[in-house]
Amino acid sequence: QVQLVESGGGLVQAGDSLRLSCAASGRTLSSYVVGWFRQAPGKEREFVAAITWSGSTTYDADSVKGRFTISRDNVKNTVYLQVKSLKPEDTAVYFCAADLRRVSRYSTGYDYWGQGTQVTVSS
Numbered sequence: 001q002v003q004l005v006e007s008g009g010g011l012v013q014a015g016d017s018l019r020l021s022c023a024a025s026g027r028t029l030s031s032y033v034v035g036w037f038r039q040a041p042g043k044e045r046e047f048v049a050a051i052t053w054s055g056s057t058t059y060d061a062d063s064v065k066g067r068f069t070i071s072r073d074n075v076k077n078t079v080y081l082q083v084k085s086l087k088p089e090d091t092a093v094y095f096c097a098a099d100l101r102r103v104s105r106y107s108t109g110y111d112y113w114g115q116g117t118q119v120t121v122s123s
Contacts, residue, residue: 002027002112006096009117012086020081020117022096030074033103035110036081038092038119047105048094049081059103064090086121093118 008020022034035050049060049070058070069082079096094117097110104110 002029002032002098004096004098004112004114006094006114006117009094009119011120011122014087014121014123016086016121017082017084018086018119020083020094020096020119022079022081022114024077024079024098028074029072029077029079029098032098032100032112034070034072034079035097035099035104036068036070036079036094037097037107038090038094039116040092043092045095045107046092047107050103050105051079052103057103059105061105083119086119088121088123091119091121 002024003026005023036048037045038048039045047061051058051070055072067085072079096114098112099110
């Protein structure tokens with residue numbers, strides 16, 4: 001059972017950048033595909049980005065393309081989400097999720113989840 005802990009969120013101004021981290025323990029994260037999702041109050045959980053086990057292929061949602069970048073460091077057992085040019089509509093709890101199978105754009109495709117980190121973007 002892999003344990004996931006997100007960090008790096010906070011209160012920022014529009015246009016600022018953050019780097020969110022998803023640190024794993026219990027298992028080697030290199031064996032997992034990893035996705036980032038976000039959920040705003042009253043909204044469904046939304047796919048943000050995902051990365052394959054090797055890190056050679058990444059995917060991101062159209063809503064964040066060009067601003068958000070997912071990467072992984074298997075030595076540190078951590079996956080990152082670099083978020084740039086933040087907008088108020090990016091305000092949400094950001095979750096990382098892992099699965100042993102394959103990359104998915106749907107939350108049901110992931111078995112393991114962190115508790116989330118809050119990103120709040122003020123205008």
